[in-house]
Amino acid sequence: MSFTRAFTPILRNASRSTAIRAPTRRFLNTETAPVLYSAHAKVVGARTGHIEGDDLNINLTMAKALGGPGDAGKTNPEELFAAGYGACFQSAMNASAMSMKIEMPKKKEDSVVETTVHLVGDMKALDMGIRVEMKVKIKGLSRDQVEKIVAKAEEVCPYSRATKGNVHTKIEIVDV
Template sequence: MATAIRTSTLRPLARARPRHAFRTTTQTPPRHAPARRFLNTETAPVLYSAHAKVVGARTGHVEGDDLNVDLTMAKSLGGPGDKGKTNPEELFAAGYGACFQSAMNAVAPSLNVRMPSAKEDSIVESTVHLVGDMGKLDMGIRVELTVKVKGLEKEDLEKVVAKAREVCPYSRATRGNVDTRIEVVKVE
């Protein structure tokens, strides 16, 4: 004999389940189940390798194959904030923004969305915040991306951003470990 479950018994469980909606403010978008990933990063073929040699930590110098930059400690962290020099957070912000924008361009055709051809009509502004407590050496980062694309409907842009978030290597590397907030801005 089958046991019947009363729907009134299930209602509290259904109400307890969180409901998410994609927001286009600086709030964190919903954590969608990541797309099934078949790539094993341990054994996948190498497409490109970047190498950097750092001497002198946050106040030192970085050299790479095509990189030659001096570092400075940001003023807000007690350093001089020397003009013409950079820091790890700026480098990470630049890398994440460029990678995310490339992911947007790569996924747009699969969504039947045409990205603008003029470079200045598609902008990703990225901010990397160093957060935590320096005294206790308990620090992390938080990321904010602002995506501005001219000529796309906001709905189409949101689809592109959501898909880019699934495939961008930086987004994949930081998923579940770094709070990343994306704001989508429609530009006329």
């Protein structure tokens, strides 16, 4: 039996199931996209230094787990990343819900994103990275609605886009 005769039924069925699809949406070209907002920060002294920005004045400390003093009232890059990612992701959830005509809770405390950033790797070998865990809690919505909102937020959140493929991120939906 020839190759063509043996595979004709398979090829015939394959060609029927092939549909013309709309081109997938490309990610934003961040190099040429119009700037919506810019933030600037000046850091002096690395992990034990100081950060200044237009509306920012923060002292840094090395975390105790990394051998530093972990001074009260001071922060570190991982904590700042956790705060920024969590706030950005929650804003993306709000925008996603609105685009899907799902009403988010009126009270701010009824929609919570808890973000943990882990510094991982080997400091001695200078081979480090971060891993992110998020817990999403939204009162008054079904689990299905929350899952849809989170899935859309993962697509549109600038932090999620920036870390995709680089940072392992686990998002857990917590029933409330």
